[in-house]
Amino acid sequence: MTELKLPSLNYAALAPIMIMLGVALLGVLVEAFVPRRLRHVVQLTLALLAVLAALTMVVLNADDRIITAGQALAVDGPTLFLQGAILVLAAMALLLIGDRSVERGGAFVAQAAVTAESADDRRQAEGRNGLTEVYPLTTFAIGGMLIFVAANDLLTMFIALEVFSLPLYLLCALARRRRLLSQEAAMKYFLLGAYASAFFLFGVALIYGFTAGIPGRGAGVDFATINAAVTESPASPVLLFAGMALLAIGLLFKAAAAPFHVWTPDVYQGAPTPVTGFMAACTKVAAFGALLRVFHVAFAGAAWDFTPVLGAVAVLTMLVGAVLAVTQTDIKRLLAYSSIANAGYLLVGVLAPGREGLSGTMFYLVAYGFSVLAAFAVITLVRDEDGEATHLSRWAGLGRRSPFFAGLFTFILLAFAGIPLTSGFTSKFAVFGPALDGGHAWLVIAGVLTSMVLAFPYLRVVVMMWLSEPGESTPRVTVPGGLTSAALMIGVLATLVLGVAPAPLLDLATGAADFVR
């Protein structure tokens, strides 16, 4: 039996991940030992402190360019940038999750196990404090995402995928109102997520087979080995391409790219709105972080082969997202399709070659995350006694009732539509520019055309809010407490600042745009 060699661990580089997972475990203990009435405050504080501490470590590690834990994790520029992005966006999402001023008891169910629509269910909806298990679940998910963007081999990546997916499935089921919809969303997300994971795992197996037999190297699924195998392996390339396709499917599912997007509208609609925001912002960052690493590091040698296929997926994604957004009547579903279309734009960035493409994509992820979280923050505020009023007809005339919040939402929608002086414009510019330079004009043309289509549903909401008379059923906007206000204002300000002065963040992204191999 060969001697088992322990890999060396760089604890400082791994600190953000360990802090998040450690605090998640601590959160489980808090659930067990801290009195019920204190749990909310303790859990929220713990989670926010953990995010802050992890973010501090990311900043302190800013110059790291290393591979540690025996080839399993790469802590380099893109990892650190994306980890920082996930943590900042997660902090905003935590603020939304922790808010209990908009709805008594918070957005989460007090007792998840009671039968939906029963008398017990109605009683719990009337203001008992929500579950505090959401905090450890969220911190676990964040921890998983941090690993996901750092993973340097396919097995670690798969484990990270499961670590952040499983808590998300649960979180989706925890909406306080419309329990059935929420449970249905969770169920669908879980089934389809498991299905997609299977594709991913199958892909890993095929790739492992492909790497066997390179002269002077053992088989493996770490990216350096795969990279070498792409050019040197004597195995049949069918293994490589089938494996690459299956891996891509698993990742594109998380990224909500067509035709693997089908879960997105249902899940976005059913999940509690703060969780939807969390998924739309952070899961996107994680999924695209992994896509970038897999295709830019592991399969860099096959770029000529995967670009046409992924490009076609990108165009299809943009088209599906934009065209289907046109006829949506529910604001959360509308944003779900908008998120799908944005996945298409991000794929354009993934396919754009060189540093500029990479940095543009990372910039886009951050900018979009801020805007989408702010958008969902506004959605939590527009409500009546039955909870959030998400049907678009209810938003008619909102501008007359609550000009301030309608104004903020208008600004965010204009940002989504890519109007200059918002981050929506600068970020599209950041991905389309390098794509054009890289010779992918067809992707940019598709992107611009679908952006025009997509502007219609956004502007329709704007028109409804401002130019319609408020009806009987137009809800009032709840004046939010500190947490939601903070998240909302951070999102709106970031959308504005990144639109007016994108240079600092772009420089940061460009400085970080180098993978270690």
Place this chain on the structure above:
Amino acid sequence: MEETVHYAEATGLLGSVWLLVAIPLVSAAVLLLLGRRADRWGHWLGVAAIGAAFVLGLASFFQLRGLENKSVELSLWDFIAVGDLRVDFGLLFDPLAAVFVLLITGVGFLIHLYAVEYMAHDAGRRRFFAYFNLFVAAMLLLVLGNNYVMLYFGWEGVGLASYLLISFWYERPSAATAGKKAFLMNRVGDAGLAIGIFIMFATLGTTQYDEVFNGVAGLAGSTVLVLGLLLLLGATGKSGQFPLQAWLPDAMEGPTPVSALIHAATMVTAGVYLIARSNPIFSANSTLQLVVVSVGALTLLIGCIIGAAKDDIKRVLAWSTVSQIGYMFLGVGLGGAAYALAIVHLLAHGFFKANMFLGAGSVMHGMKDQVDIRRFGGLSKYMKITWLTFMMGWLAIIGMFPFSGFFSKEPIIVAAFERADWTAWLFGGAALLGAGLTAFYMTRLFVLTFHGPKRWTEDIEHPHESPALMTIPLVLLAIGSVGAGFLLATSVPDWLTATAGLNAHEEAHEPVLSHAVITVLSLLVTVLGAGLAWFLFRAGTATAPQPAGVLVTAARRNLYTDAVNEAVFEKPGIFLTRALVFLDNRGIDGLVNGLAAAVGGGSGRLRRLQTGFVRSYATSILAGALLVMAAFLAVQAGWLA
């Protein structure tokens, strides 16, 4: 390429010429923003702002006199920096700009002072002064900019301010219409100027004066011609020259100080400034110069003929402005030394025309705002100061020795005769004929207003002289009308030769008639015209329109130029609008609506695929997965690659 135009850096006091623009602008902003709170003292702030600008302008002028290179440039900041286009927010203070600054702020100050009293009973006096200051600021920006974009900036500012001032009494339909007419006709010219600036950028890559002037020698002749014609179109719009002259007389609907400031002393001179400033472009092409001269000669005759048939005191003066600016265009078009002559005439005209407009205002003030000269007469006994000052203006404009008009107009007539070919007779003759006609209609105006029997309407019993605040500016301007001509004619041409790029030493041809003969001739036609008018109108005139011959009827109807405008601009404009609306409704909207319907329909159909069943989602994912795998394998097999 050899640099013929070079500007020095601004130093010392000249570093603060930007204040010339900033002071009136800030004053205008204060007056507009404070609103009613500034009603009691706002007009004095407006007067003080222009006074301060005048003092600063005078100080800068003396500073400039002591300098070696009399063209100083002040770059404030990068105004526009997009791609290859670099536009400075920069100012240029040189002899040409300096004389304009002095004219605008000096005459402007007197008119402001006059307006304090004239507008005393108007509820909107503060607003009036705000617009007035805005106008002066825009005009100063126009003459001080160091590139064509800055000029355009001021140009549009002047257009805006004039619109606001002409329709100042916006509750009167005639004033609102006149404001609109001025604005629209100016737009036609402005479009020409804008396209001219685009051409400069397209061919020379710059809009800075020095770079444009240095580069113009390298341009093709046709390019220069087109560029010059576009600039000329802009100039004719702002200066009320043929074919865009129709707005200027209508613009008399504004308060009289507006007429004096905008339509006598400053705004209408913007076109002359533009051509004088751009003289390296105009000098580069003789066809271009011929066009400018023709426009000038034609306009000066049109102005004279129509002016002789009008009965409204302000409209006669307005048409005389059109005619006098025609002289200036004639001068700048002749090129060479005549550039300076045109500027001299412009300055002299600024004084005597402001003088007469304010005098007309004073008459109206005493006659209950009536303007019909057929219902005046005999006012010399009742308004002594107005009468005497107006007389100075009258003698100046008809070019009587030794008043200023003689020194400024007569050299232009001489210059018109100094051409090499038969055109000397054409343009010289036109200028000479214009002088005679000017003497005729201005004398008619003067005699009918101040002399002869009273023909007043019944409600006027005892006209009164205006208060001191109105007469003091009149007196000062009258002094200018008398004395300025000689001073200007002897000093300004030398002063202007220091303007970089202004080539005033071009070799002149011998005039076809001797200098002395022309001088005698021009004095002779002046005396003849004035004498004829005096003889005809010394006993007054009928108080109602009389039947008249073809020429007079035509002149009363502005020589049918309005009808021409209607046929050339309005009718095709309306047709074009209708055609575009049709195209937009049927073609473009149809296309857009069709596309939108297609997208919407597609969206509705695709939406049905979103069934809500996990099984169908899983199926679609499987189908997608198969497709992606197939695609990858196809790529691998080299089918697509």
